[in-house]
Amino acid sequence: MEEITAFYDLDLEHDRLSRGLGLLEFARTLDVLGRLLPEPPATVLDIGGGTGAYARELLRLGHRVHFLDLIPGHVERVRADPALAALASVTLGDARALPYATASADAALVMGPLYHLMAAEDRAKALAEAARVVRPGGLVAVTAIPRAAAICGDFKHGLDEEDYSRAIRERAYTSGLYLNPEGRPGFFTTAYFHHPADLEEELGAAGLRDVTLYALEGPASKLLADPALELSDPLRRDGLLTALRLVERDPALLGMSAHLLGVGWR
Structure with missing residues (x-):
């Protein structure tokens, strides 16, 4: 894990979702989650939350949000950010051993840890923990890289x-x-x-039901020359997001997306 920590200590994560293809990843993740998360106020765990990009949006929507990340610099940024002062808790911790009570949340978002857990048993631990801490019927959503x-x-x-x-x-x-x-x-x-089929299998092995995979950027991750331009114009943004919703669950296209969102319910 030392090289992973050293990479994130470069502080590249804080603006990754506000430039380039990260803009599309962010917009599409919020788009899909907006259809799946319960109505606010819900208790949402942001596990591996980086520097708080998703936590900030969840708070804005009225959710009660608990934040956890493994990187000390990320946690320091979040604690110092006035826009995140309303977080219910901020924890330096590991997705494989969550400090939250069983069935204490409505949703658990694991938006990054899964692709830094190299061993299958470690990914299984993280998914089992995410499933443990959500209530029956609660949502678990994870990101993966194909x-x-x-x-x-x-x-x-x-x-x-x-x-x-x-x-x-x-x-x-x-x-x-x-x-x-x-x-x-x-x-x-x-x-x-991940291979998409392996991600689906891992989510199912954690005891989650109705597992579904969504291609976030989909074919646009390979075709857009300037994501910022497409997303800044309301008409072009609507056209792009509408097109990506159309193909987001197409098995033939899942593997070519830059990121996948895998979801299931406890």
């Missing part, structure tokens, strides 16, 4: 470091293991990339 994302990302952004990139993307696709052995800038840190 295996093909390493291939699609390389070919969209160029092949200037092809000798280095090739082994990374081929390993990620064939095994799920994304490794940046030299820690080169511009590459991700140690991560696990």
